[in-house]
Amino acid sequence: MPTISFSLKDLQNLVGKKLTIGEVENLAHYGKGDFDGYDKKTDEVRIDFGDTNLPYLWSVEGFSRLIKGIEGKQRGIPKIKLNKSEYNIFVDSSVSKIRPYISGFIAKGHKIDDYLLRQIIQLQEKLSENYGRRRQKISIGVYSYDKITFPVYYKSASPDSVSFEPLGFKEKMSLREILKNHPKGIEYSCILKDFDKYPILADSKEEILSFVPIINSNFTGKLEEGDENIMVEVTGTDIEHVSLASNIFCYALFERGFQIYPIGIKYRDRKPALPELKNKQYSIIKNGITKLFGLELADSEIKTILEKAQYNVLEIDRNKIKLEIPSYRNDILHQNDVIEDIGIFYGFENIQESPLSSFTIGSVLKLNDFVDKVREILIGANYQEILSPMLSNKSSLYDKMNIKDFGTVEIDEFMSETYSVVRSWILPDLMNVFSRNKHVSYPQRIFEEGTVNTRKEDKIFDFNRVAAASSHEKVDFTEIKQAMDCISRMLNFKYSIEEAEHGSFVDGRVGRIIVSGKKIGYIGEVHPKVLENFNLEMPVAAMELNLSEMHSTIQK
Numbered sequence: 301m302p303t304i305s306f307s308l309k310d311l312q313n314l315v316g317k318k319l320t321i322g323e324v325e326n327l328a329h330y331g332k333g334d335f336d337g338y339d340k341k342t343d344e345v346r347i348d349f350g351d352t353n354l355p356y357l358w359s360v361e362g363f364s365r366l367i368k369g370i371e372g373k374q375r376g377i378p379k380i381k382l383n384k385s386e387y388n389i390f391v392d393s394s395v396s397k398i399r400p401y402i403s404g405f406i407a408k409g410h411k412i413d414d415y416l417l418r419q420i421i422q423l424q425e426k427l428s429e430n431y432g433r434r435r436q437k438i439s440i441g442v443y444s445y446d447k448i449t450f451p452v453y454y455k456s457a458s459p460d461s462v463s464f465e466p467l468g469f470k471e472k473m474s475l476r477e478i479l480k481n482h483p484k485g486i487e488y489s490c491i492l493k494d495f496d497k498y499p500i501l502a503d504s505k506e507e508i509l510s511f512v513p514i515i516n517s518n519f520t521g522k523l524e525e526g527d528e529n530i531m532v533e534v535t536g537t538d539i540e541h542v543s544l545a546s547n548i549f550c551y552a553l554f555e556r557g558f559q560i561y562p563i564g565i566k567y568r569d570r571k572p573a574l575p576e577l578k579n580k581q582y583s584i585i586k587n588g589i590t591k592l593f594g595l596e597l598a599d600s601e602i603k604t605i606l607e608k609a610q611y612n613v614l615e616i617d618r619n620k621i622k623l624e625i626p627s628y629r630n631d632i633l634h635q636n637d638v639i640e641d642i643g644i645f646y647g648f649e650n651i652q653e654s655p656l657s658s659f660t661i662g663s664v665l666k667l668n669d670f671v672d673k674v675r676e677i678l679i680g681a682n683y684q685e686i687l688s689p690m691l692s693n694k695s696s697l698y699d700k701m702n703i704k705d706f707g708t709v710e711i712d713e714f715m716s717e718t719y720s721v722v723r724s725w726i727l728p729d730l731m732n733v734f735s736r737n738k739h740v741s742y743p744q745r746i747f748e749e750g751t752v753n754t755r756k757e758d759k760i761f762d763f764n765r766v767a768a769a770s771s772h773e774k775v776d777f778t779e780i781k782q783a784m785d786c787i788s789r790m791l792n793f794k795y796s797i798e799e800a801e802h803g804s805f806v807d808g809r810v811g812r813i814i815v816s817g818k819k820i821g822y823i824g825e826v827h828p829k830v831l832e833n834f835n836l837e838m839p840v841a842a843m844e845l846n847l848s849e850m851h852s853t854i855q856k
Contacts, residue, residue, distance in 0.1 A: 302348070302349045302350055302352075302355070302358045302426050302430050303336055303346055303347065303348040303349070303350065304346070304347055304349065304357075304358055304359065304360065304363070304422060304426065305344050305345065305346045305422070306344070306345055306360035306363075306419065307343045307344065307345070307360075307415065308321070308324070308338065308343050308344075308345050309343055310360060310415070310419075311324070311345065311360055311363065311364055311367075314360065314361060314364035314555065315364045315367050315368055315371070315373065316368070316373060317371060317373070319367075321338045321345070324338075324345060324347075327366070327367050327370060328347050328363075330366060330370055330644055330645070331349060331352055331354060331357045331363065331366050332349070332352040332354075333347045333348060333349045333352060333357065333363075334347065334348045334350075335347055336348045347363070353631045354629065354631060355426070355427060355430070355431045355544070355545075355548060356548045356551070356628040356629065358423060358426040358427065358430070358431075359419065359422065359423040359426070359548075359552050360419060361419075361423075361551070361552035361553075361555045361556065362548065362551070362552060362628075364555070365378060365551070365555065365610070366610070369607070369608045369609060369610045370608060370645070372608065374610070375607040375608070376607045376610060376611065376612045376613070377579055377610055377611065377612050377624060377626040378551070378555075378610070378626075380550065380551060380554050380560065380577060381554070381559075381560065382560050382561070382562050382577065383559055383560060383561045384561075385406070385561035385562050385563065385564070386564075387406055387450050387451070387561060387562075387563045387564065388450065388451040388452070388563065388564045388565075388566050389402060389404055389451065389452045389453070389454055389501075389533070389563055389564070389565055389566065390451055390452070390453050390454070390566045390568075391454045391455075391565060391566060391567045391568065392453065392454065392455035392456065392568060393567075393568045394455055394456040394497065395454060395455060395456050395499045397495075398456060398492075398495050398497065398498070398499050399499045399512060399513065399535050399536065399537060400537065401535065401536050401537070401538070401539045401542045402454050402533060402534065402535045402542065402565055403533070403534045403542050403543055403545075403546035403563075403565065403576075404531065404532060404533035404534065404546065404563040404565070405531075405532055405546065405549075405550055405560055405561060405562050405563055406445055406529065406530070406531050406532075406560070406561040406562075406563065407445075407529070407530050407531075407532065407550075407553040407554075407558035407559070407560055407561075408445070408528065408529040408558060408559045408561065409528060409529070409557070409558060409559045410528060410553075410556055410557045410558045411526065411527075411528050412523065412524075412525060412526065412527045412528070412530075413525055414525055416556065417523060417524075417525060420442060420523070420530075420553075421442075423548075423549065423552060424440045424442055424549075427440055427545050427548065427549070428440050428513075431541070431544075431545060432536065432541070432545065433715060434488070435488055435491060435513040436491050436537070437536050437537060437538055437541050438534055438535065438536035438537075438538070438541045438542055438545050439512065439513030439534070439535055439536065440532065440533070440534050440545060440549065441501070441509070441510045441512070441516055441521060441532070441533045441534075441535075442516075442521070442523055442530055442531070442532055443509055443510075443516065443520045443521050443523070443530060443531040443532075443533075444520055444521075444522065444523055444524070444527055444529075444530065444531075445529035445530050445531045446527070446529055447507075447519060447520045448503045448507070448509065448520055448531060449503045449504045449505045449507070450503065450504065451503075451504055451566075452501055452502070452503050452504075452509065452563075453501070453502050453503070453504075454499065454500075454501055454512075454535070455499070455500060455502070456497035456498060456499050456500070457475065457497060457498060457500050458475075458496070458497055459474060459475045459476035459479075459496075459497075459498060460474050460475070460476055461474075461475075462474065462475055462500060462508060462511075464508035464511075464517050464518075464519075465517065465518040465519065466478055466482050466484075466485075466511065466514075466515040466516070466517070466518060467484075467515050467516045467517065467518050467521055467522060468482075468518065469482065469518060470518070475498050475500070475511055478511055478514060478515060479492070479514070482514070482515060484514055484515045485514050485515065488513065488514050489514075491513060491514075492514075498511065498512075499511075499512040499513075499535065500512060501533065503520070507519070507520060508520075509521060510533075512535050513535060513536075530553075530558075531563075532546070532549050532550075532553070533563075534546045534549070540630060543576040543627075544627075544628065544629075544630050546576075547576070547577055547627045547628045548628045550577065551628050562577075576627065577627045578627055579612065579624040579625060579626055579627055580624065580625045580627070580632075581614070581622065581623070581624055581625075582622075582623055582624070582625050582632060582635075582638070583620050583621065583622050583623070583635075584620065584621050584623070584635035584638050584639065585619065585620060585635060586602075586616070586617075586618070586619055586620060586621055587619075588635055588636070588639050589602070589639055589642055592636065592639050592643070593639070593642075593643050593646075593651055594651065594652070594654055595642075595646065595651065597642075597646075599616045602616060602621065602642070603616065605642050605645045605646055606621075606623060606638075606641075606642065606645075608645045609641040609642070609644070609645045610626055611623045611624060611625065611626075611638070611641075612624035623638070666851070666855075667764065667847070667848065667851050670791075670847065670851045670854075671749055671764055671766075671847055671851075673790070673791065674749065674766055674787060674791075674845075674847060675747075675749055675766070677786055677787050677790050677791075678747045678766070678768055678783065678786075678787070680786075681745075681782075681783050681786050682745055683745045683746060683747040683768055683770075683783065684745060684746050684747070685746070685747055685748065685749075686729070686730070686733055686746050686747070686748050687748065687750075688723075688726075688729035688732070688733070688748060688750070689719065690722060690723055690750065690751065691711070691719035691720070691721065691722060691723070692718075692719065692720075692721055692722070692723040692728065692729070693717055693718055693719065693720050693721060694708060694720070694721055696728045696729075696731075696732060697721070697723060697724055697725065697728050699833070700728065700731070700830065700833040700834060701727070701728050701731070701803070701804045701830055701833075702803040702804055702827055702829050702830050702833070703802070703803040703804055704803075706724065706754065707724060707754040707755040707756055708721050708722070708724055708754070708755060709721060709722040709724075709753045709754070709755050709760055710722075722752075722753045723752055723753070724752055724753065724754045725752055725765065725767070725844060726748050726749075726750060726752060726765050726766070726767035726844060727767040727769065727804065727842055727844050729748060729767070730746055730747075730748060730767055730768075730769045730842065731769075731826075731830065731834045731836070731840070732834070733746055734746075734769070734771050734834065734836055734838075734840065735834040735835055735836060738835075738836070738837070738838075742771065742772040742773065742838060743770060743771065743772030743775070744770070744771045744772065744838075745768075745769070745770045745771075746768070746769060747766060747767060747768035747769070748766070748767055749764065749765070749766040749847070750764070750765065751763070751764060751765075752765050763846050763847070763848040763849070764846075764847040764848045765844060765845060765846050765847055765848075766844070766845050766847055767842065767843070767844040767845075768780070768783055768842065768843055768844075769826075769840055769841065769842035769843075770783075770840070770841050770842070771836070771838045771839065771840045771841075772838060772839075773838060773839070775825075775838075775839050775840065775841045776825060776839075776841060777809050777823075777824060777825050777841060779841055780823055780824075780825075780841035780842060780843050781797075781823065783843070784813065784823060784843055787845075791854065793815060793816075793854045794815075795813055795814060795815045795820075796813075796814045797811035797812065797813055797814070797823065798811060798812045798814055799811060799812075800812040800822065802822055802824065803827065804822075804826060804827055804830050805822065805824035805825060805826060805827055806824065806825045806826070806827050806828070809824050809825040810822065810823070810824030810825070811823055811824060813843070813845065815850055815853050815854065816853045816854075818849060818853045820845055820846045820849045820850045820853065821843060821844050821845035821846055821850075822843065822844055823842075823843035824841070824842070824843070825839065825840070825841050826839070826840040826841065826842055
């Protein structure tokens with residue numbers, strides 16, 4: 301989690317005001333941070349910003365910027381000055397399918413001491429590891445500017461065609477050797493496992509700056525005390541993430557006293573680009589503040605609060621508030637995100653409580669009572685309950701189960717292929733449990749109840765379902781039907797089974813479960829091909845019921 305550490309004296313210098321530890325703790329709450337301690341001997345403050353979606357706060361510079369807004373020392377978005385620059389990075393089209401985006405800038409004129417070096421590295425690592433999803437989405441490189449000859453080239457190279465001394469080593473290694481032998485190469489090699497060529501940065505003298513996103517050069521990429529001029533680059537697979545990380549770093553170094561020189565990005569297959577330090581315009585509905593917090597604020601109050609929260613207020617009319625969002629933030633997805641900031645900076649403790657206007661007594665949903673009864677019945681039938689993640693993958697849900705996709709809710713930006721979709725049925729989870737417990741004695745009887753989601757065109761439906769399965773040498777259709785008979789008898793309803801076809805079950809040994817004319821599930825013996833896909837040697841008989849449909853049908 302992003303826990304940052306810094307010197308209290310440094311924070312005070314950046315803010316321009318003396319602060320007590322108690323004040324720092326209270327101020328951290330404005331950024332949803334938790335105070336994690338203060339060491340008086342070393343003057344070190346620790347704050348955990350683990351629950352925040354504001355990565356600019358993962359540095360003392362960003363935190364001091366927040367405080368300056370709260371204390372009224374800075375109103376609106378802080379201005380940043382960019383100097384005229386002729387520095388360029390030329391991007392070869394060969395990186396477009398590997399890691400296509402890059403941004404960068406030069407920071408000059410401020411001597412780096414040991415403390416500042418540690419703060420720069422801290423921000424670099426927090427952004428790359430957390431916001432950058434362990435360097436997969438973005439990674440950041442910091443270099444000694446005085447050792448680089450511009451222009452710089454961002455291109456790809458074959459694993460054995462390039463050698464250089466990686467950071468921390470004194471002998472040259474090829475890209476392939478770095479992935480195999482260097483600690484960072486071993487740790488992050490998975491990012492490049494699907495590619496034949498790897499991205500590198502090199503200057504005009506063919507000096508290697510970095511093996512992106514693995515490790516810098518031990519020459520140009522080794523920042524040291526006494527350096528005054530540095531180059532920062534951000535590469536990644538998403539242009540918005542790359543731009544935001546670059547902007548955050550740019551603001552942090554500017555506030556340290558560095559002069560900023562943007563680097564032009566020259567693409568062969570796209571238009572040239574500079575770092576996007578432009579503020580974004582946004583509008584919110586004025587009465588949204590009243591609806592959310594019950595506050596009737598004057599226009600001047602709204603303007604003051606928004607400027608404290610470091611927005612630029614462009615216009616406030618009868619219905620709308622037009623404002624600018626700083627370029628180091630991308631967390632504003634809805635007008636309520638802005639209104640939440642208004643509540644935070646107004647002070648939730650200052651909002652008057654509304655009188656109780658209605659009184660209700662909570663109770664358990666009838667469906668939940670019904671679900672619990674089914675669970676108890678299966679436990680009584682000697683089935684052991686399991687609990688699996690709601691997230692799964694298409695291979696387990698469909699390929700291994702020998703059926704086609706019947707409507708899946710997919711995750712747009714998943715972190716792992718294993719958990720890339722929301723499960724659409726539960727039986728595959730039971731098969732996974734069997735496959736991981738082949739060493740356990742048989743018979744094995746398990747069940748799981750939970751929520752599933754299915755997509756039909758543009759609509760998403762969720763249901764409560766239960767799946768039960770038995771596995772041992774002599775298991776058959778009759779045994780799993782006995783479990784269904786038990787549920788039917790204990791809940792006092794009748795059901796029938798009609799012939800059906802289902803790729804997960806053996807032909808002729810599978811059926812549809814019908815209750816009051818409604819199809820509520822499947823029951824049968826699992827197909828040998830499915831058993832083989834899960835590396836199972838014992839047969840399995842199983843059923844899966846839609847409890848939402850079953851409950852509504854029985855209650856009629």
